[in-house]
Amino acid sequence: MRQIFCVCTARVGASLSHATLAAMDTEKLQLRLREFAAERQWQRYQTPKNLAMAMVVEAAELVEIFQWMTPEESQAIASDADRHQHLGEEIADVLLYLLQIADHTGVDLVAAVERKLALNALKYPVAR
Amino acid sequence: MRQIFCVCTARVGASLSHATLAAMDTEKLQLRLREFAAERQWQRYQTPKNLAMAMVVEAAELVEIFQWMTPEESQAIASDADRHQHLGEEIADVLLYLLQIADHTGVDLVAAVERKLALNALKYPVAR
Amino acid sequence: MRQIFCVCTARVGASLSHATLAAMDTEKLQLRLREFAAERQWQRYQTPKNLAMAMVVEAAELVEIFQWMTPEESQAIASDADRHQHLGEEIADVLLYLLQIADHTGVDLVAAVERKLALNALKYPVAR
Amino acid sequence: MRQIFCVCTARVGASLSHATLAAMDTEKLQLRLREFAAERQWQRYQTPKNLAMAMVVEAAELVEIFQWMTPEESQAIASDADRHQHLGEEIADVLLYLLQIADHTGVDLVAAVERKLALNALKYPVAR
Numbered sequence: 001m002r003q004i005f006c007v008c009t010a011r012v013g014a015s016l017s018h019a020t021l022a023a024m025d026t027e028k029l030q031l032r033l034r035e036f037a038a039e040r041q042w043q044r045y046q047t048p049k050n051l052a053m054a055m056v057v058e059a060a061e062l063v064e065i066f067q068w069m070t071p072e073e074s075q076a077i078a079s080d081a082d083r084h085q086h087l088g089e090e091i092a093d094v095l096l097y098l099l100q101i102a103d104h105t106g107v108d109l110v111a112a113v114e115r116k117l118a119l120n121a122l123k124y125p126v127a128r
Numbered sequence: 129m130r131q132i133f134c135v136c137t138a139r140v141g142a143s144l145s146h147a148t149l150a151a152m153d154t155e156k157l158q159l160r161l162r163e164f165a166a167e168r169q170w171q172r173y174q175t176p177k178n179l180a181m182a183m184v185v186e187a188a189e190l191v192e193i194f195q196w197m198t199p200e201e202s203q204a205i206a207s208d209a210d211r212h213q214h215l216g217e218e219i220a221d222v223l224l225y226l227l228q229i230a231d232h233t234g235v236d237l238v239a240a241v242e243r244k245l246a247l248n249a250l251k252y253p254v255a256r
Numbered sequence: 257m258r259q260i261f262c263v264c265t266a267r268v269g270a271s272l273s274h275a276t277l278a279a280m281d282t283e284k285l286q287l288r289l290r291e292f293a294a295e296r297q298w299q300r301y302q303t304p305k306n307l308a309m310a311m312v313v314e315a316a317e318l319v320e321i322f323q324w325m326t327p328e329e330s331q332a333i334a335s336d337a338d339r340h341q342h343l344g345e346e347i348a349d350v351l352l353y354l355l356q357i358a359d360h361t362g363v364d365l366v367a368a369v370e371r372k373l374a375l376n377a378l379k380y381p382v383a384r
Numbered sequence: 385m386r387q388i389f390c391v392c393t394a395r396v397g398a399s400l401s402h403a404t405l406a407a408m409d410t411e412k413l414q415l416r417l418r419e420f421a422a423e424r425q426w427q428r429y430q431t432p433k434n435l436a437m438a439m440v441v442e443a444a445e446l447v448e449i450f451q452w453m454t455p456e457e458s459q460a461i462a463s464d465a466d467r468h469q470h471l472g473e474e475i476a477d478v479l480l481y482l483l484q485i486a487d488h489t490g491v492d493l494v495a496a497v498e499r500k501l502a503l504n505a506l507k508y509p510v511a512r
Binding site for chain 2: 036047048070072077078089094110117124
Binding site for chain 4: 279280281282285288292295296303304305306308309311312315316318319321322325326327328330331333334340343344345347348349350351352354357358360361362363364365366367368369371372373375376377380382383
């Protein structure tokens, strides 16, 4: 098991009224998700195949929030407190399944993201 | 702009040959994604509605990797280097769109995840 | 407007206790769906973009039925009356949106299906 | 096995230059799909669980066509021959998987559609 201990110093701009943690401890979350599943004896359901299905179901629940909105209405969603909260729930749902898929298949999330950003930069060169 | 500086000490088990960063700097990634889009003049395409559609498209590309696999084959995906790498790419694709959706709609990812974990604990009490 | 009048004779095997219509009148369904939407003044929401989003949302609701099932359990779904009925509802939901998407974009469903079957036969030749 | 034989007379409006068949023989299509799979020894892959995954993958490929379009651009898709043809392919792809899911789970498509239309009429009464 790996544990990373970080002492973090926040340097914040003057406009901020409070300090918040910008980093997401993905390994800690994965551990909490494993414990949550183990407490409920859910492990046998958590094959990568099933987790992928559950993830796309949550992804579609996020899409559903916007399905009848105009593009402009979607940009203004933060002004609708209930829908904004619901959006946060669906984003979290998809993210939690991604974390579990990565955990159960040995994918290093941070490395995968960096690799993808590099691939995207090659695939979509900036026009001159 | 917020910047978090962390000095991290890795405490690793004997079986690991390298240290990796467990934290994901989501705000830094969101900034890089904004810059990537701005350099290519993509901003007008990036409404939350469109980003939600692009996100579910990537979610389905992740599902596609497993669609004909048995549950057991899905558990063994790490032994297939090409598929494992492809899985990492699709996980990253979905994650990058989630980061952009959160960024464009003012959703605090870390807070949304904590709230969802709390809601899940209430929704699925541990059986006694 | 096109109208097709068919006089149909059912030739059924001895094991059947009732005759059912095997043909689906897709144009009549599309007309009924247009009327349903018009009566409720829904037309402004029914852009192909929105209908595509609504369709994938229903597709994921169908996936959700099977997400925690084993392959064998999915094959036995007809023995669970409630789930079987729910499956029928989700299949219908996706199909109704496909009909609307085709209707709103001028896609001839029957022709598109025939073309795809021909393309599939070329793409997946039978092994000798 | 059921077979329906229909003698159809087309009554078409003056604006049409050709007669086309409006009915879709869903049972015949399901038979052709079974034969296609059997010729390629694909049956073991075709559990309802897998077919549901394949179906949502195609549904997302349909969404992908529209993901960066404005609502207006999506309404004009018929004027873009390549994209229009691609849309027809994806509509057919989803439909073919729906037919296979129904076939493998004993769902009567025509009955399911009628039931859903009735349920929708109750769920969304016309406002007075």
